[in-house]
Amino acid sequence: MIKTADHLYLQVADNIEQLIEKEVMKIGEKLPSVRMLSKQQGISLSTAFQAYYHLEAKGLIESRPKSGYYIKFNSRRMPAMPSASAPVRKSCEVTVSEMVLQVFHQYRGTGIMDFSIAMPPATVLPAAKMAKAVTHALRTLPDYGVGYEPLQGNATLRQQIARLSLSWGAAFTGDDIITTNGCMDALTLSLSASTKPGDTIAIESPAYHGSMQLAESLGLKVLELPMHPVHGVDLAYLDKAIPKHKIKACLFVTNFNNPLGTCMAEKDKKKLVDIIVKHDIALIEDDIYGDLYFGKQRPVNCKTFDKLGHVILCSSISKSLAPGYRVGWAIPGRYKDKMLRIKHNHSLATASITQAAVGHFLEIGRYEFHLRNLRKILHTQCLRYTQAINEYFPESTKVSRPLGGCVLWVELEDHINTFELFQQALKHQITFCPGRIFSLQNKYNNCLRISFGTPFSKQVEDSLKTLGKLIRKMS
Amino acid sequence: MIKTADHLYLQVADNIEQLIEKEVMKIGEKLPSVRMLSKQQGISLSTAFQAYYHLEAKGLIESRPKSGYYIKFNSRRMPAMPSASAPVRKSCEVTVSEMVLQVFHQYRGTGIMDFSIAMPPATVLPAAKMAKAVTHALRTLPDYGVGYEPLQGNATLRQQIARLSLSWGAAFTGDDIITTNGCMDALTLSLSASTKPGDTIAIESPAYHGSMQLAESLGLKVLELPMHPVHGVDLAYLDKAIPKHKIKACLFVTNFNNPLGTCMAEKDKKKLVDIIVKHDIALIEDDIYGDLYFGKQRPVNCKTFDKLGHVILCSSISKSLAPGYRVGWAIPGRYKDKMLRIKHNHSLATASITQAAVGHFLEIGRYEFHLRNLRKILHTQCLRYTQAINEYFPESTKVSRPLGGCVLWVELEDHINTFELFQQALKHQITFCPGRIFSLQNKYNNCLRISFGTPFSKQVEDSLKTLGKLIRKMS
Structure with a gap:
């Protein structure tokens, strides 16, 4: 397995991240200037820049024009965790709904902001390298496979x-x-x-x-x-x-x-x-x-x-x-x-x-190499999505805090039906998974699953904002 | 779809084949010399040669050194057809045996003469052209597929x-x-x-x-x-x-x-x-x-x-x-x-x-083109295999006469157990499907299925000869 030393800027960024998490450095606080950080840590200016850039990409700090970097994120401000589940304590005959087919197969198309599929998009997968591996397979398999x-x-x-x-x-x-x-x-x-x-x-x-x-x-x-x-x-x-x-x-x-x-x-x-x-x-x-x-x-x-x-x-x-x-x-x-x-x-x-x-x-060792990169991307996206939900969804919203994978479980107030929300959202070209499909019982109607596979962007942020607005309207 | 005119030599060969089938020309009879055929039919010498060569490949005629071509095949000499089946007239709980896994998955390896798999071998498949199609797919699919x-x-x-x-x-x-x-x-x-x-x-x-x-x-x-x-x-x-x-x-x-x-x-x-x-x-x-x-x-x-x-x-x-x-x-x-x-x-x-x-x-029309060729190959092999079985298996043997596909169903005398034959044959590096696996009832123990996918060769002929000997020993 390939073992590469973490880059220096990541070490610095990790240290700052810990300080933020432990609230040694607090939300709204100004960070040392890039020049100062470089001096303090004995690193080059460009490494210091990279460290801040990395923290910014993770949504932990923000740059304010002509002023410097400020702490944006506070774990205390994280939404609450979803409740423990308490399904009805008997077994049920499975009666699977049409809902799943509706969510996954009727509304695919370009221009859709898709929070429903629990996986990273092809853009962050090593597609060209896999194509080379296919060519290699054709060359080496008996009778071309x-x-x-x-x-x-x-x-x-x-x-x-x-x-x-x-x-x-x-x-x-x-x-x-x-x-x-x-x-x-x-x-x-x-x-x-x-x-x-x-x-x-x-x-x-x-x-x-x-x-x-x-x-x-x-x-x-x-x-x-x-x-x-x-x-x-x-x-x-x-x-x-x-x-x-x-x-x-x-x-x-x-x-x-x-x-x-x-x-x-x-x-x-x-x-x-x-x-x-x-x-x-x-x-x-x-x-x-x-x-x-x-x-x-x-x-x-x-x-x-x-x-x-x-x-x-x-x-x-x-x-x-x-x-x-x-x-x-x-x-x-x-x-x-x-x-x-x-x-x-x-x-x-x-x-x-x-x-x-x-x-x-x-x-040839490509997989582990690719995973190291993919994990970092997904971790950052997880934080960005969580923050956006925190910012745009009602305050009572509860969100899971996964330590891996690519989905968030979001719990809204009891009276909000997320299949209705799904149908509203579709009109705005947004899809996600209504909570109801994750149980055979009539449960989780107020929950939704949001995949954070799609790289965070203005469009993702706007879509989450729109979702937030739709939820508030239903409140 | 591609529509190509059949080659002239095939038309001539087809006509001769019909005469043989209808017994207008009988087994052992000498065919016109190549020169004569060319004159009679108004075709070139090389086309006449091709026609005979084709009929010989199909096992219908044989060339005798310094003498000419003779009719080898007679449909009357074909083995009898298998009996109509009469399974027990009630439905059964399926109790599938280990026999199938034994036939298909324990004895694979090089050097085996494999009559068990009902398909043409990779050598008659357009493997290299399929590899090109894969390369095309990689080029044209979004994100390389x-x-x-x-x-x-x-x-x-x-x-x-x-x-x-x-x-x-x-x-x-x-x-x-x-x-x-x-x-x-x-x-x-x-x-x-x-x-x-x-x-x-x-x-x-x-x-x-x-x-x-x-x-x-x-x-x-x-x-x-x-x-x-x-x-x-x-x-x-x-x-x-x-x-x-x-x-x-x-x-x-x-x-x-x-x-x-x-x-x-x-x-x-x-x-x-x-x-x-x-x-x-x-x-x-x-x-x-x-x-x-x-x-x-x-x-x-x-x-x-x-x-x-x-x-x-x-x-x-x-x-x-x-x-x-x-x-x-x-x-x-x-x-x-x-x-x-x-x-x-x-x-x-x-x-x-x-x-x-x-x-x-x-x-791109390659499939139909490939099939035209494959059908001819399989038809010829069907006839060659049938003839060899006719020649080497006991006279009481019955054989199916498929008009397509790639398997023959062979019925031996009642007392011969083809799973025993299978185990004997394995020692000679030969496999086939014992009839018993084609029913849930205790039936077809005296039958076997022989795939004629593998191109007919000296090795195929020798293996069928060996099978025939083993059957005679069990008679």
Whole structure:
């Protein structure tokens, strides 16, 4: 893996950021001039400029013409966190609405400010470099890749995915991995391998709408679990619910949960695995956002603590590299044979060229390099979006504080219906995800999910301002 | 579509072939010398040579040194056709065996003579031209194709697939089509859209093992229908079985059925659609071999006669162009909305680059050009394989006479177990499909499926000879 020293200006900027966070330096306060900073820190003028420029891009300070830099951001002024969820404590037949198709597939088009899709736009992805990797795949695959790949997947890609597991404290081999047609396909195979129609699975609440719809199409019932906005799933509750509701599998997004942003603590992940093993059921761990952390280190996975193969880890490069390639994977533990059989039945193989291209991109070390950059971009955007929401939405607004990923969960006052807001916003060419689609119960009608994938710009700011106005009108 | 006049030598060869088929010219008979043929037909010497060379490649005539050309083939000497099937007349819970994984995934490797895979090898596919199409896709897709394609599929590809429907007497538009991750994925979506777990579907017997395993993994029960080796499914029986067994969908391969080779007559296809409509159920028509016809014209589909949208046509380019690309499609009729929702739940989108590459290849007219060549190759191989089986297998052997596709169905004497034969053959580096995998019932143990995709060669001939010897030993 590539390890480069952080640039000097980043070190300086980080130090200032900490002072701001700890309120050593307060909102509205003037910062030392660039010349002064250069002297104080023993750095060049241009490095000092870069440090301020970086903090400005993050929305922490602002430059006032002919006056200098001022502190703009104060963590105390951050909106409150969303409430802990309390879904109805029974399992429900899944009745998935048309809402999702309406949000995702009827209003696509140019000119739309799209806050609905939970991923970075193509402009921040290494598209040209991936194209080179495709060309490399064409050159190196037998018969230019027209033939089938092995059922389990391209060998180079599997080996590289295995190497990625080092970053979350595990050490798998290529033979432990099955490649899939994106992460959704990995989830489909995982649920099919660990449950049968009529079974009940447990998910978070709110939960990724795709998981619930998938459960419906597989004939599964779903129990929604209460969630704390910081700690995640209520484990004591889960421990009792498993036997009571005859849960056959849990499907959780443990790192930078979609939509809540929660990242489970390491000790809770361990505890969760213990519970799963005790009841001898499956944990399907959707780790698609795990690599998009804002902190110093990648969080571990439940799979890290899985000794007996109860955990099926699912992921893909769709949030970080090339969504259109449809390359994902599962580390299926004891479900491997069953999952291979199901993959054979449903699709025979994963596409050869895109698998080989991603494998090559990882092999030459480009992926980690790209991720370092992408994480910084997303972190900055997360802060900019949060500030804009803080500025333009009503004061009672609550917002999640994700430490990774690319979505914010926003809670408005109870009486505001965000599906109505969605329809209003569409008239202004703005889309987002109404909270209602993140539950099978009639809940989260006053919430919305805003993706901060799109680089912050005047248009983004104006759109959030417009949303704020629409919300105030509905208040 | 490209329309080129057949070469002169082919016309002459065709005429001679007809004379052989009608036994105007009999086995062992000497043909006119090349010089004589040239005079008789008013063609050049080299054209006369080409005609004989072509007939020799097809295995119809043979050249005897210093003597001339002789007729080698006689349709009367063709092995008998397999019996009509008579599966047990009740539906069964699917209990799919490990046999399939053993046949397809444990014994791959170089040096194996593989008669098990029902497709042409990469060597007869336009691999280099497809690679060019991929490069074109990279150049023309927005952001080099890293982004998602629309849920329904790449627009150019859908339009080109729609144009293909002209060849089977229909006129669909791109909007009628959903692209999928290969034909298996199309079948998965079709079954999911037209049935729910616990339902019963009707299939042919023998039937493609993949369909039965797919049914199992979707929690479906399966009724196997009796088949005539030439006419296909017993329609009178089906008409009664639908209400009796509460059939919710039929899944048939109507053109060049796998494994039996049957091609349903046009009037039977019409009749089948009438039955489906009368009972208001779905017909899933797997048309993956439809383009690989040996005759003058492409057979029509049931979908050609489907006015109300009861028929879901599924196909792909996996048998004709690039299996590894995993590009297939469905024309779902009235199941379109439901199928789009299920596609959204299971995989979000089909891979962008491979879709665009296939779309481009079709758009520039390369596909039809390639197919014309591939059909001739497969027709010749079909005849060569049949002759070799006739020569080396015991006289009691029965063999199907497909008019398209790439497999032969071989029926041996009752007491011969072809799974045992399979294990014997493996020791000689030969694989094929034992008949048992084509039924959920304990049937077809004395049958085997032999793919004639691999170009006929000394090695192929020797392997068939070895198989023949092994069979005789078991007799």
